[in-house]
Amino acid sequence: MENATLHNEKELLQQAAAGSEAAFKALFMHYWPQVYGTSLHLTKSPEQAKDLAQDLFLKLWENRTKLAEVSNVAAYLYTSSRNLVIDYQRKKVFNxxxxxxxxxxxxxxxxxxxxxxxxxxxxxxxxxxxxxxxxxxxxxxxxxxxxxxxxxxxxxxxxxxxxxxxxxxxxxxxxxxxxxxxxxxxxxxxxxxxxxxx
Structure with missing residues (x-):
């Protein structure tokens, strides 16, 4: 289930893009359940889902300057999560x-x-x-x-x-x-x- 939009989401995105760890942490705490849930739904492995969710947020932080351009965070994170899972599965053989x-x-x-x-x-x-x-x-x-x-x-x-x-x-x-x-x-x-x- 997608989380409700944060009231100050736009501001948090701008601040995170500028390097604010506090703003990024607020986004992380709010959207972690969605990202983890998407990864878990696709991998059926809590351990893999946790690792992939952490990887996604790490990549977001490394490319934080792009966050200022994001208009729909929930959709953006869903697509990013799905693509990360696909990329991960491309590199391994499924059981x-x-x-x-x-x-x-x-x-x-x-x-x-x-x-x-x-x-x-x-x-x-x-x-x-x-x-x-x-x-x-x-x-x-x-x-x-x-x-x-x-x-x-x-x-x-x-x-x-x-x-x-x-x-x-x-x-x-x-x-x-x-x-x-x-x-x-x-x-x-x-x-x-x-x-x-x-």
Missing amino acids: ADNVDYLIQFFTSSDTTAQQKLEYRELEEALAAAVNTLPDKTKEVFRLSRYEGLSHDEIAQQLGISVHSSRTYITRALAEIREQLSNHSDSLTLLFILFISRK
């Missing part, structure tokens, strides 16, 4: 529980019509991207990501080396990621969830 939760989050009956539309767009965009891959690359990608085979199993089934299997996957992911680069962050996140599965 199965996290993947299943986030996919369920975007496809459950509780999601909005917009979120469901984005998920359908992701499925279509991903399928189209996979279909443009060279035949061997496509075959390796499907065996890995759709059928869950390991590189050893793929190599044995296709009569190629494990190194070749890894190379094909690397090429496939680079090409698909490039084709999906124009989609929204939520689509990108779902794609990352999908391709990161073991």
Whole structure:
């Protein structure tokens, strides 16, 4: 749930942008629940959520001069939190529980019509991207990501080396990621969830 706007928020933003630690602390105390809550909702890990929320406020302080330009703090922090989570998840492999939760989050009956539309767009965009891959690359990608085979199993089934299997996957992911680069962050996140599965 978003917090109510601070009565003196504009003034606090100006003061924080000018370097006031007291003003920044007031913003921190007021918006911490929102930032932590957003991170927790997306990661399902209290420890990760706390670390990411702290990282976000640290980045805000390091770039505090930009705070004077912010008109909607709640929206700004939500977007920043979401992007930070996405960036974090790009750098790590999801565990199965996290993947299943986030996919369920975007496809459950509780999601909005917009979120469901984005998920359908992701499925279509991903399928189209996979279909443009060279035949061997496509075959390796499907065996890995759709059928869950390991590189050893793929190599044995296709009569190629494990190194070749890894190379094909690397090429496939680079090409698909490039084709999906124009989609929204939520689509990108779902794609990352999908391709990161073991």
